[in-house]
Amino acid sequence: MPELPEVETVRRVFDRVLTGKTIIEAEVAPDEIVLQGAEPLALQSRLEGAPVAGTGRKGKYWWIDLGDRGVLFGHLGMAGWVREIGAPTIRIREHGNAPLEDKDGRPKFLKLRLRADDGREVVMTDGRRLSRLWTANSVESDERVRALGPDVWSEPPTAGQLQTILGKRKAPIKAILLDQTVFAGVGNWIADEVLYQAGIAPKRLGASLSREEIKMLLDKLYQIVDLAVAVGADKAQFPEDWLFHARWGGAKGEETFRGEPLVREPVGGRTTAWVPTKQK
Structure with a gap:
């Protein structure tokens, strides 16, 4: 399972590709498990045209600040991953050595694709469907983040x-x-x-x-x-x-x-x- 270092790496990918940009195209896979019953087209509509003010992470949760459109949160589950299309990426153990794209060149097990206004794209994939995506109005209002203890890297206990x-x-x-x-x-x-x-x-x-x-x-x-x-x-x-x-x-x-x-x-x-x- 991706842990804090892997999730921080993912957050930095989102930050590098999206922060300060506008999402001009979003693709949300219709996966009721990953989306927890949320409507994929509604999430797609919320993402497209959204300005990205920044990114964040606490524990194993990452998020993207969408300005007045709220916050997109994610958890990578057991085998979820995020990478920039066309850029080098590491492989977590769960990936093995199998190709990351299918025969048509599309990312395998695609759950989310975001394209910025400069043409760069970032995707989230998950072959085991244990990752999660959800939204909230703010980081402070999200119950999952609020339930976490101190982040062991950014706010370690004494x-x-x-x-x-x-x-x-x-x-x-x-x-x-x-x-x-x-x-x-x-x-x-x-x-x-x-x-x-x-x-x-x-x-x-x-x-x-x-x-x-x-x-x-x-x-x-x-x-x-x-x-x-x-x-x-x-x-x-x-x-x-x-x-x-x-x-x-x-x-x-x-x-x-x-x-x-x-x-x-x-x-x-x-x-x-x-x-x-x-x-x-």
């Missing part, structure tokens, strides 16, 4: 703040890391990476972490997210010693990482990869 939160939680730290009301933007791979680099076992109860461990967790969280954002979420540029490169594949995946046994098991309802000899 060690003291997190210690207070964790002191009230009797859940595994892995599950707490995935709670978007506490850590907006963290997903499964970031949570595993942070716990590995901080040396903390995923099953540890949040309340059991010491002040020093909490500070280490926050430091690693910011460093990991900041680096991933800096390289545009390009996994080929992630450091070789990151657990990220070995954590995938389930039962058929790597059995060791850097010479140590690699365990995969559910924690907090999510598949978790960790190294027991390094994480306590």
